[in-house]
Amino acid sequence: MSQYIHHVPGRIRVRSKAFCCHSEKARAAESRLLALTGVRQVRLNPHAASITVHYDPVLLRQSDLFSVLEQSGCLGAASRSDEVSRKAGELFGKALVGAVVQKAVEQSARTLVGAFI
Missing domain, CATH: 1.20.5 (Single alpha-helices involved in coiled-coils or other helix-helix interfaces)
Structure with a gap:
């Protein structure tokens, strides 16, 4: 699965076909991300096949977010x-x-x- 990741501390955007083709996985990832302490906002955009996460970089690392996306099956x-x-x-x-x-x-x-x- 091809992916594109853009990251600056406090904001990460991931583009992947999983966000437009597998809506149940995408919604699960969105819910799991929102449950993390330090996540301020999650915006799922199935038309752009992307998810954008605004988070507190003091409380969370990029790898924490990747782990949730991997566990949800949205990120290889x-x-x-x-x-x-x-x-x-x-x-x-x-x-x-x-x-x-x-x-x-x-x-x-x-x-x-x-x-x-």
């Missing part, structure tokens, strides 16, 4: 590995940009020193 276990892969990609990208910038600075410094000599 692959989503966690997808999230890890995405974060690894972001870290690799930042490291690559950092290395390129460092090389550019070193080259600029050499050029500047060469101009003074």
Whole structure:
């Protein structure tokens, strides 16, 4: 099942076919999420095949919300590995940009020193 996850602390949005094709699972997930201490609002949108959860990031972690969605059958276990892969990609990208910038600075410094000599 393909999924899309957008997360900022305090708000998570998950798009999955489970939210439009399996309404009983989606309603169960919505109820279970609303029962969690720290969840402020849950909005299920079957037309967009998504669920949006507003929560208190001090009381809940993203993994707590994923667990409820997984247990409800609305989110596959692959989503966690997808999230890890995405974060690894972001870290690799930042490291690559950092290395390129460092090389550019070193080259600029050499050029500047060469101009003074």
